[in-house]
Amino acid sequence: MKMSVLILMLLIILSLILPAFSQPVSSKSVTLFAVYNEALKAYEGKILTSIPKWGETKVSNISMGEVFTLHPPLGFDLEIYGVIFFKAWLKSDTTVFGKLSFILLQVSPIGEEEEIVKTEQFLALSNKPDEYSAAIAGAKYVIKKGYRIQYKIQFVPYEGKAKTYLLWNNEKNPTYIVLPCVDHLKMDLTILDSAGKAKTFLSANETGEQAAVLIQANVSDPFAIEDVKSAFISIINSKGETLLNEKPLSMKSFGSTIYSAIYEANATLPIETYRIIFKVTDFSRNVYPIEKRVHIAYSYLTTLIIKDGDGEPLSNASLLIQANGLQSLSELTNHNGEVSLVLPSSNIIGAYNLTVYWRNKIVLNEKFLINESETIEVKTHVYSLKVRVLLYGLPLPNAKISLIENSTPIEVKSSSSIGASVFDKIPAGSYSLKISFFNNEKTINVYLGKSEEIIVPVELPLLGRIPYFLIIFAAASLTFYIIKKKRKLYPVSFSFINKIIEGGIPEQATVMILGSPGSGKTVLMENLAYESLKKNKKCIYIVNNEFPSKIRENMQSLGLNLKEFEEKGYFIFIDCYSGLAGKQPEEKHFIPSPTDLTNLGTEISVILNKLNKDVDVYMDSPASLLASVKPEIIISFIHATGAKVKGEGGKFCFTMSPVTSKEALNKMDEASDCIVELQLIEPKQERKLRIRKVKGRKHSSKWFNFSIEPGKGIVFYVKSMKV
Structure with a gap:
């Protein structure tokens, strides 16, 4: 089969298949070549590698199948997702028709084989070497750490005794497999100060206006770190000016295994915000970038005083302080409603966003700027609700008052001798008040948008026909009795x-x-x-x-x-x-x-x-x-x-x-x-x-x-x- 015909058929097949298999997961194509390594006797020297060391063309009989094994085994789990592409150079001693199989397998550390995908096609081989390809779309699989990938190629003639051959190990007739790998290259970028501590913010109060930093990148590759071909570092400030433009980096040292390495670069940075961009390329010509921001600025002691709507301190309130490029800070106010922090200047960081949580609700969300040491007072949407219960115009002591939100009681109190009860420090919002008294209930809806007092008049339904002055007298007598009883205190140890x-x-x-x-x-x-x-x-x-x-x-x-x-x-x-x-x-x-x-x-x-x-x-x-x-x-x-x-x-x-x-x-x-x-x-x-x-x-x-x-x-x- 002619090469041009094969490519045309492949393009037609892929154009029909690929739209049905959308790939929300981004993958990189990694090529593993079939090469010969004389030192590896266990696999007869037939290995798969992303870093080919070419030699003279090897010719193998593939009527029984030829297998190439990944060396070394995977350093960590490898997820494949997308189109797997197979290619092989084949010929026969005479024209022959038969079945060509491409098989991807995995082999466990104890030698157990498992087939991942397989493709078969019927075609003719000639006595002239030619390349043959196949593709499988929609492949999705995770090959585990320590397992080896195997690539098997086999051609079975339908009739006759023709001999069929695989050509490999040479750049002119490469046999290989292309795997769609998902996030297989692991990278971590760290900015270290002069004391070796990881930082995204360096205080100019400590470093001066020129901060010395060490940029350290840890790179791990499941196919071995030798798969990484080159590494570069770029530094760009907030104005878009480039301090370093893809400066090549050499490997500083190997990591803990043959699958990882450390790259380092030193830099001295004036007060500013910077994008640190680290890139590596592999032998499959993929580019892998990672970016981190670092800020150098003066910092200032900032005291936040959080108060309720009446100006009273809000103790044990939860604060979330956020700024662009900085790690979020979570704090609790002390008994004076205060939190003291050392924060970088807004000239570099920009505005801070303060979110205050009280009783699991957001009671404040506003921005503030820091350009000097200062104390900032803020009032939240937290208020007090005073409830007075009157029975026929007289205070009703010992009534049960429930403050309810979304059908759930959030606080329950009893009215005092003057029929009053106060719900302190309640977040603004819509609530219900349920008054329980003498086996009766009354519910009203309230919206709390400021501190206020609400008077709730209640009546006893069964007393509707009793003369009003008798009701007043009875209510007053009952109130006097309850007040007297409630005022009595009992000694305890x-x-x-x-x-x-x-x-x-x-x-x-x-x-x-x-x-x-x-x-x-x-x-x-x-x-x-x-x-x-x-x-x-x-x-x-x-x-x-x-x-x-x-x-x-x-x-x-x-x-x-x-x-x-x-x-x-x-x-x-x-x-x-x-x-x-x-x-x-x-x-x-x-x-x-x-x-x-x-x-x-x-x-x-x-x-x-x-x-x-x-x-x-x-x-x-x-x-x-x-x-x-x-x-x-x-x-x-x-x-x-x-x-x-x-x-x-x-x-x-x-x-x-x-x-x-x-x-x-x-x-x-x-x-x-x-x-x-x-x-x-x-x-x-x-x-x-x-x-x-x-x-x-x-x-x-x-x-x-x-x-x-x-x-x-x-x-x-x-x-x-x-x-």
């Missing part, structure tokens, strides 16, 4: 704190007790220490504002007897106060000066080693040191001690005053796993406690009344005896 925090304060945590003088910080710490002792834990108690003997007396008066635990060695004082007061310390463990935090840290470590595991440490109070020790030193001590104690299975508790600087308090907040806040309300001397933060545990953030009572210690007062 200190163990109630385990109800406020589900499971109690974590056994391994750094705990800050925050409160003004006289609010009960020391007594709370003494109660916490005594609770730990009752659980058979050991305690170290550090005092730097009182004599240990006075602490013993105070705890004794509260019904917290330390004698038994001190005799067992379970409770140990570290006295940091006697030396300051000019008295000889009576305790075994003491520090002459309370400001000597280095020796204090050493003493804590000595006692921790002595007591072994499960030791709690209490410190009252680091706040007294702030007048003579820098805040950052105290914060560092809290960090280090907390980590050390938690590592030994215990908790570290310390007291702090809210008059401490805002910056120092924020850092102590970050260092703490749990924050207990106390209030002293003048002039009634009322004390309140709330849990402001606990990592990893559910808790109530409400304020709870408590008192300090002789023989009992801390006693909480709650509205229900069921607690």
Whole structure:
């Protein structure tokens, strides 16, 4: 069959077949040649390779079939998708008609063969060498790592004893197979700073206005890295100016296998945004590009303050900060609604996009620019909804008020003695309010677009015929009774704190007790220490504002007897106060000066080693040191001690005053796993406690009344005896 006729038939067949097989997956055509390698005895030297080393023409009898095997085996999985093309040079000693078969197989590492595709055609061979081709469209297969590809060619004559031959191993009569390979060349491009850290942004504050970078590309090829013919690097700035234009790169080193290699290039880049483009070509003339952006710019300390629609801080709000070419940043606001970040200049990066999430809803999406260190305050679409329920014009206490969104209750509250309830910090949107009272219900729809108060009048259907003044009198009497009942508070023991925090304060945590003088910080710490002792834990108690003997007396008066635990060695004082007061310390463990935090840290470590595991440490109070020790030193001590104690299975508790600087308090907040806040309300001397933060545990953030009572210690007062 003449070559021109074969090509014409092939083009006609492909033109009919290919439209039916659209290829949404992009593939590259890789050619594997049949060549001879004398060193590979296992395959009689007959191999497939993408890098042919031509020799003299080999002639093989193909009436029984000739097989060529890929060497080396695949370095990783190879996906083929599209048209597979076969070509072979054939001849016979006389004209003969028969069946020509092209077969693609895979062979497992243990020698198991599996046919992937096969094509057959009936044709005539002549005594003149000629090329014969076939194609299979729509092929889709994954050949696994470690497997070998085999290419089998066979011609079976229909009659006669003519001999048929395959010609191969020479550039003039090449026999080969073309595979459509999907993403087979794996590339990774990394930009490294002078310290060897991967970066897409380099701060000119650190590098200066000329940043030295190392561009590193890792390339992997399943056919072996020798299949990569050449590599190039280009660098283009944001104005489209070319700093490097396809500069050739040599391989720096092999990777971990013969299938991978590392290419490197050094560059010094001034302040700008750059496109780093790395390209490789293979021996099948395919081009594989990969691109990454790198930014060199000055960066600025930026504090974002997130507030609700009324200007109140929005704590624990989720922020997503995005900019062109930079990795997205996800942050949570602290209790002041703040997040501090170091961000590159918008002169290089462009505008930032800030998205604020609150209760799984987007409550703000806006852009901002950074060209200097600054504080940015933003108000979100988060509002408060106050609901007042009136029964015949009078406040209805204890009504159940459900705030519903898309048929799902998101918050449920009870009305107060004046019939009111407040839903704080609710994202803007459409909601329903369901009021449940005396086995009756009323539902209204509301749209929250600002903070507002809604009055919901309700009636009792069965009272429609009763004189109105009697209804008013009955409602007023009922209201008075409920208010009186709700105002009554019941005493409960200190163990109630385990109800406020589900499971109690974590056994391994750094705990800050925050409160003004006289609010009960020391007594709370003494109660916490005594609770730990009752659980058979050991305690170290550090005092730097009182004599240990006075602490013993105070705890004794509260019904917290330390004698038994001190005799067992379970409770140990570290006295940091006697030396300051000019008295000889009576305790075994003491520090002459309370400001000597280095020796204090050493003493804590000595006692921790002595007591072994499960030791709690209490410190009252680091706040007294702030007048003579820098805040950052105290914060560092809290960090280090907390980590050390938690590592030994215990908790570290310390007291702090809210008059401490805002910056120092924020850092102590970050260092703490749990924050207990106390209030002293003048002039009634009322004390309140709330849990402001606990990592990893559910808790109530409400304020709870408590008192300090002789023989009992801390006693909480709650509205229900069921607690």
